[in-house]
Amino acid sequence: MPLKKKNKFLWFTGISVLLTFIFFFAMMAIFWGRLTPMNQDFLFEIIKQNAVYFFISFFLFFEIVAYMIHVVLNNFFIPLTKIPDEISVILKVNSSHRINIDGGKEILTIAKAINLFADHYETLQKNTQEEINRKRAELEIEKNMLASLFDELPQGIIACNIEGKINLFNKKAKIIEAQNHIIGIGRSIFDIIDKDIIMNALYEINVKKCKKHAAASSSFITLSPGNVLIQADISPITDQRDNFAGFIVVFYNIGKDFELYAKIDNIFKCTANEIFSCSDKIKKENLQTPEIAFIEENLKNFEKDYIEKIKERLPFLVVSDRDIITTVRKKAREKLNISLMPEFPAHINWIRIETYSFIYAFLSILTILKNKTLKTTFKCTLFKEEPFLAICFHIPDAEKNLDIFKDDNLSLTLKDFLKYHEAQIHLSSNEKSEQRIKILIPLAEMKEPEDVRNIVISRDSYDRPDFFDFDLFKKRKIDSKFNQMRLKDIVYTVFDTETTGLDTGNDEIISIGAVRVVNGRILCGEKFDQIIDPKMNIPLESEKFHGINDEMVKGKPDIKEILPLFYRFSEDTVLVAHNAAFDMKMFSMKAVETGIKFDNPVLDTLLLALIVYPMHERHNMAAIASFAGVDIVGRHTAMGDASATAEIFLKLIPLLSKKGIHTLNDALKASKNTLYSKLKY
Structure with missing residues (x-):
């Protein structure tokens, strides 16, 4: 389970204080052992007569030590641990991202230098991309001619x-x-x-x-x-x-x-x-x-x-x-x-x-x-x-x-x-x-x-x-269907659901949106976007969240008709969602009613982001999309969130690879070790 900044600080502080105590009392024990019995009695009498002053001195000493540890942690140690993750985001995910952390003067100087390098890197990347786009535009004409001929x-x-x-x-x-x-x-x-x-x-x-x-x-x-x-x-x-x-x-x-x-x-x-x-x-x-x-x-x-x-x-x-x-x-x-x-x-x-x-x-x-x-x-x-x-x-x-x-x-x-x-x-x-x-x-x-x-x-x-x-x-080498396949080689169905509420036992699914990802590309022509009649009134609180009202679901197919179609759409793929535990629980609650049981492997971008960015405090979709440089179009719609999740997932794959997570089996094991994987619905 990745440790938060606060947890690391407490562990480091506690161990440092303990070591300081051990060192201090060890020195005192050595000093005491070298005194003669008469000197020991004399020193003991002095300490006894001035106990309050000695206690205040000890307390101030350890306060100073604790403060120094706190300064070192917050100004050097913690910022240094965040910098490698920030650099990875700049290099592999979002070149517009910049390091913005609090720390000592030296750390801020390093961050400033890295941001300056990032500016040059972004400029170079933009120039390169412009040249690629120019060449691609020339090829686009020929490709469209070929595509037209092919389709006709x-x-x-x-x-x-x-x-x-x-x-x-x-x-x-x-x-x-x-x-x-x-x-x-x-x-x-x-x-x-x-x-x-x-x-x-x-x-x-x-x-x-x-x-x-x-x-x-x-x-x-x-x-x-x-x-x-x-x-x-x-x-x-x-x-x-x-x-x-x-x-x-x-x-x-x-x-x-x-x-x-x-x-x-x-x-x-x-x-x-x-x-x-x-x-x-x-x-x-x-x-x-x-x-x-x-x-x-x-x-x-x-x-x-x-x-x-x-x-x-x-x-x-x-x-x-x-x-x-x-x-x-x-x-x-x-x-x-x-x-x-x-x-x-x-x-x-x-x-x-x-x-x-x-x-x-x-x-x-x-x-x-x-x-x-x-x-x-x-x-x-x-x-x-x-x-x-x-x-x-x-x-x-x-x-x-x-x-x-x-x-x-x-x-x-x-x-x-x-x-x-x-x-x-x-x-x-x-x-x-x-x-x-x-x-x-x-x-x-x-x-x-x-x-x-x-x-x-x-x-x-x-x-x-x-x-x-x-x-x-x-x-490709395939062992146990997907487990040993490289993440970039797997076919994924990235999906999201909208519901009448957050109670998996009583609320209903009112929308499913999904896109397919093949060979690291989102297939724009293969989407699943369906509004579902929940056979119940949609609460106003939920309507404000996703914008789907009773009139919009009137006459639409129910979950018995739609879930088998989505099962067919996602068959033989790995499912990907943000906070997938909730969506999969909603599906499982409909297993008896629809006869559909999803046995696909499931990856959760919430857990994967926690693996890649353990030092960040927020791992909701908006926060991840922000530092990954992904624009969410149609937030809180099933299709909009599914498309955004797909882009986020593709951004996470190279960062997972850097951490030694190359296969589906690696990703599943790492996800199980995160804190959020223990959440139940």
């Missing part, structure tokens, strides 16, 4: 590091996000695109690289959380040694195209079926003519050509049997509550499919099986049956009628899938009276399409505009 691209673009954390994205990428699936710097792409799909694509890229393919890329089609059907291309990002450093996803919204193609497809099929139906009636009436036969033959040829055109239009990809069946298994569990238990062959088999229709067709098969058998668990065996990959579903109940899987009874969806993939479906039984549905899909070679996207980005070409952060491509 017809494709959505997301770049990620090796862990799937997003480093770059453009405006078009935002079309695939949903309320609880946010695209942002430092967030995970796996919240947007299924992790299995990404990992399958990266596995395919790795296989291609091992086989020395010139264009090691992969493609897939999937449905985003926002129900947007996208076609995506993934390409690797490599460093100078060709090591994998991340990947870039370029995607298109193909939902509208598929809707249009589906309408055209339906019109064609309906028309063809009507014509074939009429042709059958003519044949039954024995009215067949060469012209009708010619039309029928042309229609069949046109149907074949149409299927080939459909196949050209669909994005067929070469995928492994393990990858696609694993994806089907996951989708079946999520959408149908069906457990699929596949058995894979020893060696990987490759098939050329259109992934979206493949998954949809297999989900249709599983839906039929579930409805027919009333079971939710099915076994599936894969094996090679040249020139096909055989996928067999085992149905233990042989009495169930599964004629729906015979050619004449197949739905249009399954028929189309079989036609477009040149696949086959068979229904059979084995010696154990088990029925089997066997789907045969042509095998394919691992071959790169000619028009595949090939983007391999070298680290030499990295630039750093504001809309992305390539520093996240660097590998």
Whole structure:
């Protein structure tokens, strides 16, 4: 626990007085021991007769000693201990800060000299900053041109590091996000695109690289959380040694195209079926003519050509049997509550499919099986049956009628899938009276399409505009999630709350404001700012403090709706707040009501400031912001205080580093040792 100036003074004074007493009485004892018994009696008689004078002399002597100690402490010792902290503020936090302390003449001379140096340092820093700003302004034009071009691209673009954390994205990428699936710097792409799909694509890229393919890329089609059907291309990002450093996803919204193609497809099929139906009636009436036969033959040829055109239009990809069946298994569990238990062959088999229709067709098969058998668990065996990959579903109940899987009874969806993939479906039984549905899909070679996207980005070409952060491509050592990470490498959510009062048991949260900090930068585009209906009247005293009244919260969402959204916003980050104990207590009081329990690590700028500035008597936000050179805009609003806290926190990080606090674990341990950490709400 850091000692205050008063505590240090008392300790130093007490020890000094004690040592003085010990020294004085030791000298007296030595002097007394050297006297003869007769002299001792004589001296004792003198002291006895003049006891009052001796007592007053002793008292004055120790008063003088105490006063001298007090002068030394206040004029030299205490000011000297404050100067290093003041210099740190000038050098690392606020160059406009000046040393203003009371002390002796020598101390004031030192402070004056340091302030003079600080004036020169500030002037130099301002000149340097002006030059940097001038150069930056020149680059800003080019950067804005690049940003405009980047944002106007017809494709959505997301770049990620090796862990799937997003480093770059453009405006078009935002079309695939949903309320609880946010695209942002430092967030995970796996919240947007299924992790299995990404990992399958990266596995395919790795296989291609091992086989020395010139264009090691992969493609897939999937449905985003926002129900947007996208076609995506993934390409690797490599460093100078060709090591994998991340990947870039370029995607298109193909939902509208598929809707249009589906309408055209339906019109064609309906028309063809009507014509074939009429042709059958003519044949039954024995009215067949060469012209009708010619039309029928042309229609069949046109149907074949149409299927080939459909196949050209669909994005067929070469995928492994393990990858696609694993994806089907996951989708079946999520959408149908069906457990699929596949058995894979020893060696990987490759098939050329259109992934979206493949998954949809297999989900249709599983839906039929579930409805027919009333079971939710099915076994599936894969094996090679040249020139096909055989996928067999085992149905233990042989009495169930599964004629729906015979050619004449197949739905249009399954028929189309079989036609477009040149696949086959068979229904059979084995010696154990088990029925089997066997789907045969042509095998394919691992071959790169000619028009595949090939983007391999070298680290030499990295630039750093504001809309992305390539520093996240660097590998970091992570132990126990965050604890051993350097403070400057962690993603933070800096937040503040406004409440109806200070009673955590009875008062309510009426506002939450938060910003994200990634790689030492506050992301202006990622904020959480929400007013909350507390379902109670806001006291006038509180309204005067934060300015939020009953009219402002009327019709706003309640805490049950907002707290889960904030939990999602702050997920996988370290929480930072000023006097965080109060805010976290307010959250914990809502755990039962909302079902939300925050288990994020928490840092408190109040405690961190106490570590960095132990000699300062005030550690409230205004005081810390003052000597840190942070302007608070919107004081006592959740967003205003959150933004100010974020700036203060970033100013504290280099000062913590100077004190040997480099990791989150260091900061948490140091915070626990401060006096204010013992406060309870």
